[in-house]
Each structure stands twice: as structure tokens, then as C-alpha cells.
Amino acid sequence: MDLLTTLVDKGLRRELPTRDEALAVLATSDDDVLDVVAAAGKVRRQWFGRRVKLNYLVNLKSGLCPEDCSYCSQRLGSKAEILKYTWLKPEEAAAAATAGVAGGAKRVCLVASGRGPSDRDVDRVSRTIEAIKEQNEGVEVCACLGLLSGGQAERLREAGADAYNHNLNTSEATYGDICTTHEFSDRVDTVQQAQAAGLSACSGLIAGMGESDEDLVDVVFALRALDPDSVPVNFLIPFEGTPLAKEWNLTPRHALRILAMVRFVCPDVEVRLAGGREVHLRSMQPLALHLANSIFLGDYLTSEGQAGRADLEMIADAGFEVEGTDTVTLPEHRADTAAAGCGSGRGCAPCDDAGSSEPVAAGAGAGAGAGAGARTDLVAVRRRGAGTDLPPNA
Numbered sequence: 593m594d595l596l597t598t599l600v601d602k603g604l605r606r607e608l609p610t611r612d613e614a615l616a617v618l619a620t621s622d623d624d625v626l627d628v629v630a631a632a633g634k635v636r637r638q639w640f641g642r643r644v645k646l647n648y649l650v651n652l653k654s655g656l657c658p659e660d661c662s663y664c665s666q667r668l669g670s671k672a673e674i675l676k677y678t679w680l681k682p683e684e685a686a687a688a689a690t691a692g693v694a695g696g697a698k699r700v701c702l703v704a705s706g707r708g709p710s711d712r713d714v715d716r717v718s719r720t721i722e723a724i725k726e727q728n729e730g731v732e733v734c735a736c737l738g739l740l741s742g743g744q745a746e747r748l749r750e751a752g753a754d755a756y757n758h759n760l761n762t763s764e765a766t767y768g769d770i771c772t773t774h775e776f777s778d779r780v781d782t783v784q785q786a787q788a789a790g791l792s793a794c795s796g797l798i799a800g801m802g803e804s805d806e807d808l809v810d811v812v813f814a815l816r817a818l819d820p821d822s823v824p825v826n827f828l829i830p831f832e833g834t835p836l837a838k839e840w841n842l843t844p845r846h847a848l849r850i851l852a853m854v855r856f857v858c859p860d861v862e863v864r865l866a867g868g869r870e871v872h873l874r875s876m877q878p879l880a881l882h883l884a885n886s887i888f889l890g891d892y893l894t895s896e897g898q899a900g901r902a903d904l905e906m907i908a909d910a911g912f913e914v915e916g917t918d919t920v921t922l923p924e925h926r927a928d929t930a931a932a933g934c935g936s937g938r939g940c941a942p943c944d945d946a947g948s949s950e951p952v953a954a955g956a957g958a959g960a961g962a963g964a965g966a967r968t969d970l971v972a973v974r975r976r977g978a979g980t981d982l983p984p985n986a
Contacts, residue, residue, distance in 0.1 A: 593620075593624065593627060595613060595616050596628065596631035598613065599613060599617070599631060599632075599635075599856045600631050600634050602856070602859075603632075603634075603635030603638070603855070603856055603859035604634075604635060604638050604859070606859055606860055608816060608857065609856050609857060611809055613856075614809045614812065614856065614857055615805055615809055617849055617852055617853040617856060618805040618808065618809070618849050618850065618853055620849060622845050625845045625848055625849065628849060628852045629848055629852060629879055629882050630882070631852070632851070632855040632882070632883050633882035633883065635855055635856065636863075636883060636884075636885055638859075639859060639860040639923045640862075640885035640921075640923075642911060643885060643913060643914075643915040643921075644881060644907050644912045644913065644914055644915060645698055645699065645862065645864075645885060645886040645915045645921050646695070646697045646698055646699075646887065646888075646889045646903075646914055646915070647697055647698070647699045647700075647701055647734075647864065647886060647887070647888050647889065648689065648691075648692025648693070648695070648699070648700050648701065648888070648889050648890060648986060649692075649701050649703060649888060649890075649893060650680075650685050650688045650689050650700060650701065650703070650978050651675075651703050651704075651893045651894070651977075651978055651979060652680050652685055652702055652720065652978075653677070653678055653679050653680070653704040654666065654674065654675045654677050654893070654894065654979055655674055655675065655676030655677070655705060655894075656676055656705065657705040657706055657707070658706070658707055658773070659706075659707055659738075659771065659773045659774065660772055661761075661770060661771045661773075662769075662770045662801070662834065662836050663770060663798055663801055663828055663834065663836050664834065665829075665831040665833070665834055665894045665973075666705045666893070666894060667834065668773070670831075670833055670834055671832075671833030672831040672832060672833035672834055672894070672973070673833070674831075674894040674973055674974070675894065675973075675974060675975070675979050677979045679713075679716055680720075680979065682716070682720040682722075684978065685702065685720045685723070685978065686724045686726075686727055688977060688984055689702075689727075689728065689731070690724075690727055690728060691983070691984045692889060692984070692986045693728045693731055694986065695889055695890065695904075695986035696889065696900075696904060696914050697731075697986070698730075698731065698732060698915055698917055698921075699731070699732040699733070699734055699754075699755070700724055700728075700732070700733050700734070701734045701735075701736060701757060701888075702717060702720060702721070702724075702733060702734070702736065703736040703737075703757075703893055704736070704737050704738070705738075706738050707738050707739055707774065708737065709737040709744060711744070713737065714748060717735055717737060717748065717751070718747065718748065718751030718752075719751075721733050721735070721748070721751045721752045721753055722751060722752060725752050729917075730917035730918070731917065732754040732755065733752060733753050733754055733755075734753070734755035734756065734757050734794055735753050735755070735757070736756070736757035736758065736794075738758070738782075739774065739779075739781075739782050740756075740782045740786070744785075745785045745788070745789035745791055746789045748789070748791065749789050749790055749791050753791060754791070755786075755791055755792035755793070755794050755821070756782075756783075756786035756789075756791045756792075756793065756794065757794035757795065757822075757824070758779055758786070758794075759779070759796045759797060759798070759824065759826070760776065760779050760780070760783075760795055760797060760811055760814055760815060761779070761797055761798045761811070762797065762798065762803055762811055763803065763806075763807040763808075763810035763811045763814070764810070764811075764814065765807065765810065766803060770801060770836075780814075780818065783795045783818055783820060784818070787820075792820075792822070793818065793819075793820035793821060793822070794820055794821065794822035794823075794824065795815055795818060795820040795822075795824075796815065796820075796822070796823045796825055796826065796864065796866065797812065797815070797823075797824075797825060797826065797854075798826040798827070798828055798867075799825065799827050799828065799842065799847070799850050800828035800839060800840075800841045800872065801828050801836055801839055802836075802839050802841060808853070809853070809857075812853065812854055812857045812858070813857065815857075815858065816857050816858055819861075821861060821862060821922060821926065822861065822862040822863075822864055822886065823854060823858050823863050824864040824866035825850065825854055825863060825864065825865060825866055825884065826866040826868055827842055827847055827866075827867065827868030827869060827871065827872040827873075828841075828842075828868060829867055829868045829871055829892075829895050829971055831894075831895075831971065831973075832971075842872045843872075844872060844873050844874055844875075845876075847872045847873050847876075847880070848873070848879055848883065851863065851865070851880055851883040851884055852883055854883075855883050855884075860922075860923050860925070860926055861926075862885060862886050862922065863883065863884045863885060863886065864884060864886035865877075865880050865881075865883075865884035865888075866888055867888070867892045867893075867895070869887070869898075870897060870898045870970060871970045871971060874970075877898075877906060878906055878909065881906075881910050881912050882910075885921075886921075887903065889903055890903070890984065890985040890986045891974050891977055891984070891985045892974065893974070894973060894974050895971065895972060895973060895974055896972040896973070896974050896975075896976075897985065899985060900985055900986045
């Protein structure tokens with residue numbers, strides 16, 4: 593396909609595709625899925641070889657969030673039967689993190705529910721970061737604590753944090769449909785605060801919330817403009833007890849197309865296969881490794897993931913290798929910029945490309961193809977790991 597040849601050439605040059613080209617990837621047929629994966633896989637291998645970075649989540653504070661994000665099992669008014677607990681002690685969080693590192697995780701992601709941290713919360717997380725790094729040489733720590741206020745990003749970096757995560761989740765035009773307690777611009781501001789403080793920015797999306805293909809392209813282009821180092825691609829986990837419990841809009845093939853589109857738009861960025869992969873990709877997860885160079889190991893915040901051992905076997909069986917702590921994840925040109933603490937928000941991408949304003953093609957539709965036979969039984973609430981008496985899944 594001429595489209596795929598063009599996109600591969602652009603990806604190898606780190607050149608931004610047009611919005612029409614990105615939409616065309618999402619509109620490809622099921623007959624062309626393997627061709628799409630193969631093409632995006634060439635771009636992935638150019639910048640990341642066959643390495644897979646493992647990340648491990650530690651939920652520091654679960655449930656009882658005052659925000660009303662429709663997709664979240666921890667939201668205000670959620671009836672999802674999830675674990676609820678207040679802050680883990682630093683030693684408890686460090687023990688959970690160590691289990692993930694023992695399973696091969698290179699990065700530990702510390703997450704806490706809530707609108708954003710108080711200064712006391714930042715102190716608490718800082719002590720947790722220090723405890724984790726004392727016990728695990730070479731581990732990266734990413735904090736995900738919600739909306740940041742002045743000076744908090746700098747304090748987290750001083751405590752040893754390497755990165756900060758705050759996802760954009762969906763397009764600016766439809767953000768108000770999924771959340772009313774804060775705005776899209778608040779999320780952008782937090783990512784920019786993290787970058788300005790010298791933290792590696794991590795920001796991604798959630799697919800499958802009923803959005804159109806245009807929305808997916810818009811949020812990925814917004815991410816390209818922000819230029820985070822990591823882009824997690826989540827697929828909605830439709831928890832019972834949340835407003836989006838009945839949103840089963842994805843097939844495994846369309847999930848692969850979404851990942852391929854992200855790779856073409858963000859060719860040299862760490863694309864992370866994140867929440868919902870087991871639910872929506874199912875037996876096609878190994879194909880996704882040709883698109884994403886990073887995954888979460890084990891469980892998520894409030895849902896069970898695939899067994900850690902199964903993840904490691906899948907990576908090996910597909911011909912990939914786990915990235916070691918002695919390997920720099922990002923390509924040299926991005927790693928150098930990150931080390932310099934560039935807070936431009938556009939890092940290594942050609943700046944004139946990042947500001948592209950080409951119109952979105954109309955009429956492409958959602959294209960998600962709500963799958964007949966969606967495996968709703970795969971949504972399992974997490975009952976183990978941090979915050980419980982049961983060992984973690986790592």
C-alpha cells in the first residue's frame with residue numbers, strides 16, 4: 593500500500609504524518625491488519641530494536657477520588673467493587689515495588705487517586721521514592737499523582753523521581769463528555785510543569801470510550817505537540833458501576849490499528865501497551881509487541897492483569913527481549929535532550945511539524961467495530977498486591 597510506504601519513510605525520518613494519513617491507518621480493513629502491523633513494526637525496530645521495557649504499577653492510595661472521570665473505577669460516585677485504602681507507608685510501597693523489579697520491571701510507577709497532591713502528599717511520596725531507590729539500584733521511578741501545583745514537580749525531581757505521568761486521555765473537543773471536574777487544559781499544564789522541572793514526561797490516551805477516529809487522531813496529535821518521552825495507550829476497561837460500563841467498542845484488530853497509528857505519529861517515543869490489553873487484544877497481544885516497545889507487568893491499579901510469568905513468556909516467544917537497567921530506553925537524540933532537561937514540550941520533533949494544522953478528514957467514523965463476543969468476563973477486580981495481604985502479581 594502506498595500509504596504504508598509513505599508512513600514508514602516518514603517514521604524513519606521522524607516526520608509527522610498528515611491527519612488524513614493517520615485517519616487512513618484507522619480506516620484500513622481487517623484484510624490489511626498484518627500489513628499495517630508489519631509497516632509500523634519497521635518504525636518501532638528502527639528506534640527501539642526488539643527491546644521491551646517492563647513497568648510496574650504500585651497504587652499508593654486507592655479509591656475515593658473526588659473527580660468524576662467517567663472511565664475510572666475510583667471516580668466520585670463509582671459503585672465498582674474495588675479496593676479502597678489510604679496512603680501506603682513508604683516501606684509498604686517499596687516492598688511492592690521490589691516485587692515488580694524482581695519480575696524484570698525497569699520502571700516503577702507510583703500512582704495515587706485524587707485531584708492532585710497536597711504538599712504533605714508530595715513529602716510522603718518523596719520518602720517513598722527514596723525508599724524504593726535505596727532498595728533497587730538503577731530502577732526508574734515515575735510519579736502519577738494528578739494535577740500538580742507550583743513547585744511540586746521540582747520537589748519530586750529533587751527526591752529522585754525520574755518521570756511524571758499525566759494522561760490527556762481523549763481529544764480536547766470531547767473531554768467535557770468524560771469529565772466535568774477539571775479541563776483538558778489542566779492536564780496539558782501538568783505535563784508541561786513536569787517537563788519544565790526536568791522530569792521525563794509520560795502522557796497517553798484511553799481508546800474505546802465511544803470516541804470517533806477523529807478524536808483518536810486529535811489526542812495523538814496533541815500528544816505529539818507536547819512531545820512526552822512515553823505515551824501509554826490504554827484500552828477502556830468497562831468496570832461495572834461506572835458510566836462507561838457498557839462501552840465495548842473495540843476489536844483486537846482495531847486495537848492494533850490504534851497502536852500502529854500512535855507509532856506512526858510518535859515514531860521515536862516509548863509507546864507503552866497499557867491497561868486493557870488483556871481484555872481487548874486477547875490472543876493478539878504478541879502482535880502488539882511489534883508496535884509498542886513497553887508494557888506494564890502484572891496487575892493494574894484496580895484490575896487484574898495477565899500473570900507476570902505469562903508476560904515474560906509472551907515476550908520471549910515473540911522473539912523480543914526484556915530491556916535491562918543498563919540500557920537507555922530512548923534513542924540517543926531523545927535521551928540527550930531529556931538529560932538536558934528541555935522543557936520546550938517539543939523536544940526532538942521538528943518544531944514546525946509539531947504545530948501542523950492540517951484539517952481532519954471528515955466521515956471516517958468511529959471504525960472501532962464493537963466486537964461480537966466481547967469477553968466481558970475478562971474484567972477482574974484486583975484483590976492482591978499492595979494494599980492487601982496477598983502477594984503481588986509480578
